[in-house]
Amino acid sequence: MISLGFPWALLLLPLPLLVHYLVPAHRERVPALRIPFFRRVVETVGSEPGPGSVVLGRSLLQTATGILIWCLLVLALARPEKVGQPIELSKSARDVVLAIDISGSMDARDFQTPAGETLQRLQGVKNVVGSFIEGREGDRMALIVFGSKAYVQSPLTQDLQTIGDLLNQTTVAMAGPHTALGDSIGLAIRTFETSDIDQRLLILLSDGTDTVSRMSPVNAAEIARNKGIEIYTIGVGNPEASGEDKVDLETLKQIAARTRGQYFFAQDQDGLQQVYDRIDALAPRETETLSYRPRRSLAWIPLALIAGLGLGVTAYLVLTTRQRAHS
The missing domain is CATH 3.40.50.410 (von Willebrand factor, type A domain)
Structure with missing residues (x-):
């Protein structure tokens, strides 16, 4: 039988959503001047325009990976245990x-x-x-x-x-x-x-x-x-x-x-x-x-999965960076 040594830790599962909605990302408005025919003006003066502000998006894979890692981390905090048969002394x-x-x-x-x-x-x-x-x-x-x-x-x-x-x-x-x-x-x-x-x-x-x-x-x-x-x-x-x-x-x-x-x-x-x-x-x-049930901690399993996911994501990022550098 599998049980949780600290089931209250599961209450942390919705924490990222609460942070997302209650503490949104910082956004700042600044004044700007719009110039018609901007590209022609830039070409005329012989200048190279710089990039403006960029809002990075997340792919579906990144979102799913983040959710999975958070769930595994909370599960490890909840201390899953394998409970054996009762032993009487x-x-x-x-x-x-x-x-x-x-x-x-x-x-x-x-x-x-x-x-x-x-x-x-x-x-x-x-x-x-x-x-x-x-x-x-x-x-x-x-x-x-x-x-x-x-x-x-x-x-x-x-x-x-x-x-x-x-x-x-x-x-x-x-x-x-x-x-x-x-x-x-x-x-x-x-x-x-x-x-x-x-x-x-x-x-x-x-x-x-x-x-x-x-x-x-x-x-x-x-x-x-x-x-x-x-x-x-x-x-x-x-x-x-x-x-x-x-x-x-x-x-x-x-x-x-x-x-x-x-x-x-x-x-x-x-x-x-x-x-x-x-x-x-x-x-x-x-x-x-005296009766007791032997308990064996299984918290290492979700931690091992987190480590595996971290290595996989790291390897994916390294390979992607190298392909962009060669192309």
């Missing part, structure tokens, strides 16, 4: 950050699969979270892992394949043996600072008790709430253990409550899968569909 309407605990306690082999097999906690988490990531197509996601320190494995991206690959490459205690729960929330807040999307969700999974963070998890949750971040917390592991191996369910509950999020607890892989299914139901994927 999906843009994420929510940003999600996954914060996964990989402290030393995640090495415990007490995670039961539906088949009754016992897995390492981190491996069981990887299996469930990997499926969750694959099902979030359309969301932008980031991955944070934390132990004694919190690290961004991947900033916000729609490349979910890379998120899954990076998660699979993590190992227990690669970020230190302890649990920095509050620091992981603080790092998630900084990660969201690059986002211009209002809906922000942090999914925080931990199996231990915070002992090394510079900021308490509850205070970090307060800051997250002020930044418009909703936090879903997931506790895994043994709440009856001691020390850092004991999952701090009370803190996870407070974090979720402070940000108007949700708290979950999972003792095995099947329970964790149900948790992520529940999160999918509570926070379904949200996308914005």
